[in-house]
Every structure is written in C-alpha cells, then in structure tokens.
Amino acid sequence: MTTVTSPLAGRAIALAAVPDPVFSGAMVGPGTAIDPVREPSEAVAPVDGVIVSLHPHAFVVVDEAGHGVLTHLGIDTVQLNGQGFELLVSKGDTVTRGQSVVRWNPADVEAAGKSPVCPVVALEATAEALSELREDGDVKSGDALFLWK
Template sequence: MTTVTSPLSGASIGLAAVPDPVFSGAMVGPGTAVDPVREPSVAVAPVDGIVVSLHPHAFVVVDAEGHGVLTHLGIDTVQLNGEGFELLVNKGDTVRRGDFVVRWNPAEVEAAGKSPVCPVVALEATAEALSDVSESGDVSAGAPLFTWK
C-alpha cells in the first residue's frame, strides 16, 4: 500500500474539476488534483522512488511497489516549452517523498493563459485501487492525497 502525498500546497479539487478532458475523464488514470497557491513554489516528490520521466511541466516517480505517480504541473503547460520551470533532479534519480523536483510559479503559468491546476495521477491503476482520495479542502505539500492499494 502506498500513500501518495501532495506535491504542492493549495486546494485539492478532484480530477473531475480539471479543465482538461483527458485528466477529468481519468483517461490517464485515477487520482486527484491540486489547485496550487499562486506564488513561486517547488513541486516535491509525492512518493519515495525513482524519477522515470521528467519534463519541465510533468514528472513520474515509481515507488518500490512499481506504482507510477504522475504529477502534471498545470494544463497545456507543455506549450510553454519549459519557460518558467526549473528542473531540480534528473531522470533516473532516486527521490524521497518531499524532495524538491521542479521549481515553478503557478501565477506565471496563469498569466501565460494556462491553468495552473495540477493533476496527481496513479498510472496504470483502477479507481477501485485508490482510497481516501482528497477532492476538496486545503492541502499542504506532503499531506496525503490518496492511498493506493
């Protein structure tokens, strides 16, 4: 069992509220989303594991149980071509929950016309595999978002 924690401080809003049909329809996988505070911040690792995919706008950490957790920093932020994002780790690095991964500013993303909402998704999982999914209320970076059985 894996507890997936919030990579950011903000408000959990649930995937259904994400302004992107791929995420809101859980096509990538089940999970939740965080509407981040609008200030410069650092996205942190939501689980202990290995960074298997790393882009300025998104990263995947796979834990010891083989669970891949995607953190996507904003919606359509790939179109920013890395502008405003600073990678703090490398693909293949081992990270601990709470380690800094990407520095960014959600307010700048919003000013660029993109949504700063951040889906946190359990890859290759079923909705039934998740429990205690946070879909409302304030969350701090490192607070539990969901449990993956």
C-alpha cells in the same frame, strides 16, 4: 499500500473538475488535483522512488511497489516549452517523498493563459485501487492525497 502525498500547497479538487478531458475523464488513471497557491514554489516528490519521466511541466515517480505517480504542473503547460520551470533533479534519480523536483510559479502559468491546476494521477491504476481520496479542502505540500492498494 502506498500513500501518495501532495506535491504542492493549495486546494484539493476532484480530477473530474480539471479543465482537460484527458485528466477529467481519468484516461491516464485515477487520482486527484491541486489548485496551487499562486506563488513561486517547488513541486516535490509525492512518493519515494525513481524519476522515470521528467519534463519541465510534468514528472513521474515509480515507487518500489511499481506504482507510477504522475504530477502534471498545470494544463497545456507543455506549450510553454519549459519557460518558467526549473528542473531540480534528473531522470533516473532516486528521490524521497517531499524532495524538490521542479521549481515553478503557478501565477506565471496563469498569466500565460494556462490553468495552473495540477493533476496527481495513479498511472495504470483502477479507481477501486485508490482509497481515502482527497478531493476538497486546503492541503499543504506533503499532506496525504490518497492511498494506493
């Protein structure tokens, strides 16, 4: 059982409410999303594991059970070409839950015309594999978002 924690402070929202059909339709996997506080912050690793994919706007951490957790910082933020994002780790690095991965400012993303909402997705999972899914209420960085069996 893997506990996936919030990479950011903000408000939990259902994945279905994310303004992107790929995420809202759970095409990449089930999970939840965070509407982040609008201040400079650091997105942190939601699980202990290895960074297997790393972009300014998104990263994937795979835990020792082989579970890949995607954190996507905002919607359509790939179009910002990394502007406003600072990578704090490298692909292949081993990280611990709560370790800073990317520094960014959700307010800047919003000012650029993009949604700062951050999907946190269990890659290649089924909805049945997740439990205790958090889809509302305020969350702090490190609060539990869901359990992955």
